Amino acid sequence: MKFKSKKVEERFANCTQTIQRLAKEMYEWSLNTYGIEITITETWTTHAEDMKLNRQSDTHRTGRAIDVRTKDIPDWFQPKFIEYFNALYQKSLGAQTKEGPVLIVDKKHGNGPHWHIQVRRGVK
Numbered sequence: 001m002k003f004k005s006k007k008v009e010e011r012f013a014n015c016t017q018t019i020q021r022l023a024k025e026m027y028e029w030s031l032n033t034y035g036i037e038i039t040i041t042e043t044w045t046t047h048a049e050d051m052k053l054n055r056q057s058d059t060h061r062t063g064r065a066i067d068v069r070t071k072d073i074p075d076w077f078q079p080k081f082i083e084y085f086n087a088l089y090q091k092s093l094g095a096q097t098k099e100g101p102v103l104i105v106d107k108k109h110g111n112g113p114h115w116h117i118q119v120r121r122g123v124k
C-alpha cells in the first residue's frame with residue numbers, strides 16, 4: 001500500500017482491523033481493476049492534533065478513518081470508486097450520522113482535496 005509518509009504508515013497499525021482491511025481492499029481493487037494507485041494521507045491521529053486542526057469528528061483518533069488523496073485520481077474514476085464501495089459497505093460499515101450511515105465523505109474539507117473514509121463505532 002502507498003502512504004504519504006512513514007509516520008502515516010506506522011500509525012496505520014493503530015487503526016481498527018475493519019478500516020485496515022477496507023483500506024487494503026480499496027488499494028488493491030483500484031490498482032488491480034483500473035491500474036490506479038491511491039495514496040493514503042492520514043490514518044490514526046492524536047487528540048492534540050485533532051484539536052489543532054479543529055477536527056470535529058473523532059473517527060481518526062479512534063482509529064476508524066483514513067484519508068485518501070484525490071487530486072491525483074482521474075475524475076472518471078472517482079464516481080466508480082465511490083459507487084462500488086458504497087454499494088458494498090455503506091449500510092453495514094458506514095459511520096452513523098443524522099443522515100444515516102456514511103462511508104465516504106467526498107466534500108471539500110481539511111487539508112487539500114481528499115476522501116475521508118470512515119467506519120461506524122463499535123466494529124473491531
Ligand SMILES: [Zn+2]
Binds near residue numbers: 060065115
Ligand atoms: Zn479524515
